[in-house]
Amino acid sequence: MAALRTILCFILFWAFTSQTIWAQDENAAPPVTQPSVSEPVTAEEEPALPEQNATQTQSIDLDDPAIKAALEARAAADKALVEAIRLQQEATEENSEANQDPIAEKDSVFPTSGAEIKALGEKVLNKILGWLSSVPFLAQIGAIITAYFLAPIFAGVLKKRLFLFRSEPAKDVKLKAVRDIIYRARNLLRPIFLVALLALFAVVLKNIPIAGQDWLVKLVQGLAVVFLLFSAIKDFAPNDLTRKVATWVLIPLALLMVFGYYDEFKGLLNSTELMAMGGKPITLMTVILLLIFGVIFFKLGNLLNARGQDAIRAQDNLDVTTREVAAKIFQILIFALVFILVLGAAKVPLSGLVVIFSALSLGIGLGLQPIAANFVSGLIILFDRSVKVGDFVMMEGENFGRVRAINMRSTTVATADGKDIIVPNTSFTEGAYENWTHDNPLQRYEVDFGVAYDTDLDALVPIIRDAVLEHPDVLGEPDLPSVEFRSFGDSAINMCVEFWCEGVDDGPNKFTSDVGFIIWRALKAHKIEIPFPQRVVYTKK
Structure with a gap:
């Protein structure tokens, strides 16, 4: 019975060990399939003994030397099998740990010890030395340096040779607005040539067998494009707000294009749905396109509207009112067209105009x-x-x-x-x-003046009337200048002269002032007194 208990203990130990070995995590290597080992023979599974008696079963003598030797050999084999499986599992775990990336197991990507810093430095140095000894890398460095030095030379030659860049346009030159933009663009010639030369060298290097690489030139070309955009924004942005908006929008987009993330960014914008209009989704990309094309088209619309209205107002064969009405209708049509073009460029369905006009109607009704x-x-x-x-x-x-x-x-x-x-x-x-x-552009004006009480008023009227008529702007129609008696004043007889002129007495027209001077000179010439207020004071003795 002791031998039987020993065999059962070996069976349970083997079953527990086998279950522990095969229950591994996902990162562990799959266990190697071992040949099946036959179960130890139990009392029930022992081979049938020769028949003795039909009514009586003969007991097994476990002390038999042959049976005892066989059981001991079986126990030793099971023990050796368990030990071999354990050793194999340990070897598998060691190989798995050796194949794993030590950097990936670290919590931080930065070196945390002197040995790691040294290893990283050696790795970087070996990479740099490998680049410096590589013909494709050195060819790209040479192309970048050549483009950097050739760009200002080409820009300087073009500035001297082309008259549009050579001198600032005069005030009365034709197409002055366009000429001004071209002249201001002379500062962008250097980055433009740098981008163009880098693009040319990238194509050349890609087609030379000994070089065959252009990744570094492409990278520098992208950075040159960013520099070009920054220079254009600085020179052409009309105000600080536009400059800041363009800097924080265009330059990040250029960087995304340079480093190859633009398609992913565009997909993110297209997948962000805000609302639906006309059966089509309105995404974040739609809103951005509306802003961009809105600024561009309305800027062009303002420019076209200004030019068109100037051309309409220059038609001298039309009266002023007709020109103004035509100019206003032209302005309305231009901005209606710009509005439709902005919606089309942003891919907003025109059926959504019903929603927009409904919102406008609600806004008009509310505020x-x-x-x-x-x-x-x-x-x-x-x-x-x-x-x-x-x-x-x-x-x-x-x-x-x-x-x-x-x-x-x-x-x-x-x-x-x-x-x-x-x-x-x-x-x-x-x-x-x-x-x-x-x-009617005719206007009637009047100038008041006063004369002394001893003045001959009958002789005064033709004197003043003829003097006022000498003014070139005073008209004889519809009435001649009229000298009228107004009132008896404290110190003078108050008189007035009324006259007609074409135009308004403002700005360059000084009708009343000129007539006042004429009356003053006429009274002086005929020695007619212009009285001033007098007071007599009596003192009581």
Whole structure:
């Protein structure tokens, strides 16, 4: 029985050891399949003994030398099998640890000991020495240095040879705006030539068998593109806000393109859906495209609108009002076209305009009523011609001046002292004002003066009338200058002369001032006294 218990213990130990060996983690190497070992023979599985008696079973004598030797040999074999499997498992684990990357097991990518720093330094040094001894790498270095020194030479030659870059355009030159942009672009010639030369050298190196590499040239070319964008933004951005926005948008995009992450970034923007319009998704990329193309197209629209309105206003065969109406219609059409082009460039479905106009209608109903009213009032003013560019108007509050421009929301009135009054268009459709030059440019003015009580008034009237008529701007039609008696004053007889002129007494026209000087000279010439207030003081004794 002791031998039987020993055999059962060996079987349980082998089963537990086998289960422990095969239950390994995912990173461990798969166990090597071992040949199956037959189970130890138990009492139930012992070979049948020769038949003795049908009614009686003969007991097994475990003390038999042959059986005892066989059991001991079986136990020794099982023990040797377990030891061999353990040794094999240990060897497998050691090989797995040796094959793993020691850097990957570290928590930090930076060296934390002197030995690691030394190993990293040797690795970097060997890499640099390998590059310096590599013909493709040295060829790329040579191409970069050559492009760096050739770019300023080519730029200098082009500046001297091409007249567009040689001198600043004059004020009266044709296409001055374009000429100014070309002249200012002379500072970008060096980075442009650097980018072009690097691109050329990259193609050449790629097709030379001894070189065959262009990765470093491509990298430097991308950085040169970033430098070119930075220079263009610095020279052409109109203000600090535009400069900052362009710097923080264009340069990161250029870096993404240089290092090959632009496609992933673009895919991220296209996959970020904000809303749906017309059955199509509106993504973050759509919003960005709307901003970019909106700035570009509206800038071009402003430029085209300014040029078109100048051309329309230069048509002398049309009256001023017709020119202004045509210019305003041209402006509306230009910006409507720009709006549609921006939506098309950003791939926004035009069916979504219904949503946009619905939002605009809601905005007008909630808070944009004054803006919409001023816009409609501007159209009414242009079409009914109640106020035209060039009219002299006087508003409530004693604000007066000449209408210089009628815009979408307001009208600009220029005063005689050089100030501009911005008047909402609704002031001309809802309020009262005076238009001195609405239908007739003729204006009647008057100048007051006084003469002494001993003056012959009958002789005075023709003297003043003939003197005022000598002024070149005083008209004989519709009436001659009229000298009128106004009142008996304390010290003088108050008189007045009324006369007609074409135009308004402001700016270059000084009708009343000139007539005042004429009256002064005429009275002096005829020795007519101009009295001044006198007071007699009596003293009581």
